[in-house]
Amino acid sequence: MRKILASIAVGALLASGSAVATSAAAAAPTPATSVQSVIRTATAPAKVVIKKIPTKTAPYGGKATIKPRVTKSGTVTIRSKTLTVKKSGTTIAKNKKKVSLKPGTYRVTTKVTFQRYTVKSTARGTIKVYGPKKTKKLSQQLVVRQGKRPSRTSPVSKWDCPRWAPIKGNQSGIYHVPGGRYYEITSPEECFTTESAARNAGYRASRNG
Numbered sequence: 001m002r003k004i005l006a007s008i009a010v011g012a013l014l015a016s017g018s019a020v021a022t023s024a025a026a027a028a029p030t031p032a033t034s035v036q037s038v039i040r041t042a043t044a045p046a047k048v049v050i051k052k053i054p055t056k057t058a059p060y061g062g063k064a065t066i067k068p069r070v071t072k073s074g075t076v077t078i079r080s081k082t083l084t085v086k087k088s089g090t091t092i093a094k095n096k097k098k099v100s101l102k103p104g105t106y107r108v109t110t111k112v113t114f115q116r117y118t119v120k121s122t123a124r125g126t127i128k129v130y131g132p133k134k135t136k137k138l139s140q141q142l143v144v145r146q147g148k149r150p151s152r153t154s155p156v157s158k159w160d161c162p163r164w165a166p167i168k169g170n171q172s173g174i175y176h177v178p179g180g181r182y183y184e185i186t187s188p189e190e191c192f193t194t195e196s197a198a199r200n201a202g203y204r205a206s207r208n209g
Contacts (some may be wrong), residue, residue: 046076151197161191
């Protein structure tokens with residue numbers, strides 16, 4: 001009797017839909033997802049430009065100093081900037097960071113060494129990954145002009161003025177001219193091209209020349 005009642009109960013449950021079979025696929029556990037570091041590579045335009053050095057003017061009796069003119073933008077690092085200078089076919093400076101030149105005409109080559117890089121962001125931070133070193137050059141003609149001669153200048157030594165400005169002005173506000181009695185023993189603080197230039201600077205003539 002009990003077996004008959006149990007069979008009837010099971011049949012009723014199946015008929016009402018209360019007992020539902022679960023598919024094996026739905027019941028199966030999903031595999032764990034592996035964790036990986038995400039790396040993003042950012043690349044910006046990289047540009048290196050060598051600009052021509054403009055005409056220079058040297059101070060009278062002196063030299064003009066030139067340096068490489070290089071600009072960069074984007075993901076690039078400058079490793080070196082140098083100058084090589086020739087005059088009448090003769091090299092007077094090679095691979096220098098700067099060069100001092102007398103008035104004249106020169107052939108100047110600017111050389112720049114650089115490396116482009118990419119920026120990588122990782123879980124540990126940002127790093128730069130450099131590519132190979134590259135070189136860029138620009139050759140040009142450069143003119144260094146003679147500056148205008150001033151009316152006054154500094155002494156060339158404790159006792160001497162330059163030949164082009166021989167008049168000595170001392171600390172007492174007195175100027176001495178070549179051939180004067182105290183000229184040779186005067187230690188100048190300033191030198192002048194003419195007596196009028198010395199007077200305009202506030203000096204008075206020595207009574208003994």
